[in-house]
Amino acid sequence: MEPIMAVVIGVIYATAIYMMLRRSIVKLVIGLILISNAANLLIFATAGMTRDAPPLIPMNGDPLGDVIADPLPQALVLTAIVIAFGVLSFAVVLIRRAYQIVGVDDMDQMKDTDT
C-alpha cells in the first residue's frame, strides 16, 4: 500500500506545483488546495498503511495489544485539514477581491508593488 500512496502523493505535489506556476490566480488557488492536501496525505501515510486495531484498552485488564494503529498522525491530519481549510477559504476570498479590484486574473499584470 505504501508505494502506491507514495506515488499518489508525489503526483499530487507535482500537479500542485505545476498549477501554482501558471499565471492565472484561479489556478494558483487550485494549486494551493492540492498542495495542502498532498501534505495531509503525506502525514497520514507516515504512520504506515496497515489494518491495525484502534488503540483502545478494554475495560477489564489487558493493556494495548501487539498491533495498534498510531492515532497521532490522524490527530495531526485533522488539525492540518482544519487549518488548511481556513487558510484556503481566505485565499479564495482574497483572489475574488483581488480580481474585483485589479480587474485581471493574470499574475503577470499584478506587478505594481514589485520593484
Place this chain on the structure above:
Amino acid sequence: MNPEVALPILIPLAAGALSMAFWRSRMMQRLIGIAGTAALLATSIWLFASVQSQGYVVMNAGGWAAPFGITLVADLLSAIMVVLTGIIGFAVAVYSLPTIGRGHETFGYYPLMHLLLAGVAGAFLTGDIFNLYVWFEVMLLASFALLILGGERAQMEGAIKYVTLNLLSSVIFLSAVGLLYGLLGTLNMADIARRVALVEDNTLIDVVAVMFMISFGIKAAAFPLFFWLPAAYHTPPVAVSALFAGLLTKVGVYALFRVFTLIFNQSVGYTHEILLWGAGLTMLTGVLGAAAQFEFRRILSFHIVSQIGYMLMGLALFTPLALIGGVFYILHHIIVKTNLFLISGVVYRLKGTHDLKQLGGVYKAWPLLGVLFLIPALSLAGVPPLSGFFAKFVLIRASIEAGHIGITVIALLVGLLTLYSMTKIWAEVFWKKSPEDAPSARVSPLSQRHLWLMLLPVVGLAACTVFIGLNGQLLYDVAEASAAQLLDPQAYIDAVLGEQP
C-alpha cells in the same frame, strides 16, 4: 506550575476575544488594545525574570508529562523574543490610536492585532514542533487579514504573493514535520533532539533539515525566497507594517535558531554551510535592492531582508561568539526596524507621501523628528556607540575568528551600503529643500495631541536603542547566556524531559 509561560499567549488571546465582544465600541477596543499589550509586556518581563533565575521555565499543558503532552518551554532566547514582542506590541498599540482609521477599526483591526501577537508569542514559547506549525498559522492568518484591511489595489497585489509564498512555506514545514514524525515517532522538540542524536544514518535527517531550512527561510525572507516581503510590506497602514517588520520575519529567524541549534546539529558542515551562503547572499541582495529604491518604506523593507542575513550569519558560523552576535542582532534589530517604520509613518502623516523625491525639508520644520530618525538609522547602519555597532562588531569578529573571510567582507560592505541608503533617506527626506510640487498642501493638519501620540512610541523605542548602546555590556551578557544555552541542547532536553537515567 509556571503560569508565566502560558500567560504571554493567553493574554493576547483573551484580549482579542474581548475586543471581539466589544465589536461596536471603538473606545473599548482601543482601551483593550492598550491594556492587553501592556499586560503582555508586563508578563513577558515576569517570564524573563523567572527564566533568568531558573534557566528554563517549562510547563506541560494539562499535566501530561513531556513527550506526550504539549509542552510550553521558555529558555533565554524565547524569553528575550517574548519581551520584544511585548515592547513592540505596546508601542504599536499606542501608535495605532491616532493612525488607524475608523474603517480599519470597525473591520477588526484590534482583534487581529491581538491574534497576531498571540501567534507570535506562541511560536516563541512552544516546545512542540507541530504546535509551532499551528502558531505559525495563527500568526499568518492574522497577518493576511491585517495586510488586506482597506482593500487597495497595491495591498491586493502584495497580499497574493505574500499569501502564496507563506502558504507554500507552511506546506513544506508541515511535510517536514510529517517526515520527521515518520522517522522518529515524536513531536516534542526536546524528544526529537534526543532521538536525532541516536540516529546512525544522517541522510534522511539532512533532507528533513533542508526542508525546515527552506520553509523557515521563506518565512524569514532569506535569499532566494524573500520576494514576497518587499512586494507586500509597504502596502498596509504604517502601524501594521511596523508590527510585521518587527516581528513576523523574526519568528522565522527564531525558528531557524531553535531548530538548527537544538535538533539539526549533527551535520553542521553541511546544513550550516548552506545557511552561510544564504546569509551572505541575503545581505547582499537586500541592501542592493534598498539602494535602488526611492520609496521610504520600500527601502526599509529591503533593509529587513539584508539584516536577516546578519542574523543567519550568526547562526551559520555556529561558534559561541557568532551566536552571541546573532542573538544581539535580533534583539537590536526588532526595536530599530519597528522604530524606522513608525517614523516613516510620522513623515507620511506630515507630508502626505512616501516618495523620497517629493519629500524634503522635514528637518527644518521638525528638527526633533530628524534627530529621532537619526538614532535608529545610524544604529541600523552600525555607527558606534548605538546598538547596531556592537551587534555587527561581534558578528564580524566571530567571522574573522572562524576564518570565513568572504562573509566578513560581505558583512562590512553591506554595512557601508546600509549607511549609504540611510544617508540617502536623510538627505532626501530631512535635509534637502522641499520640492516645488510637494503634495504637503493636501495634507490635513495634524493636531498636537495626535502628533505626540505618534511620537511617544518613537521616542520610547529610540530610548531603548540608546540604552542598548550605552549599556552594551548588560545586553551582551544576556546574549552570551542565551548563546550558551543554545549551544547546550542537552540542558534543554533535560529541562523538558527531566533527567534521563
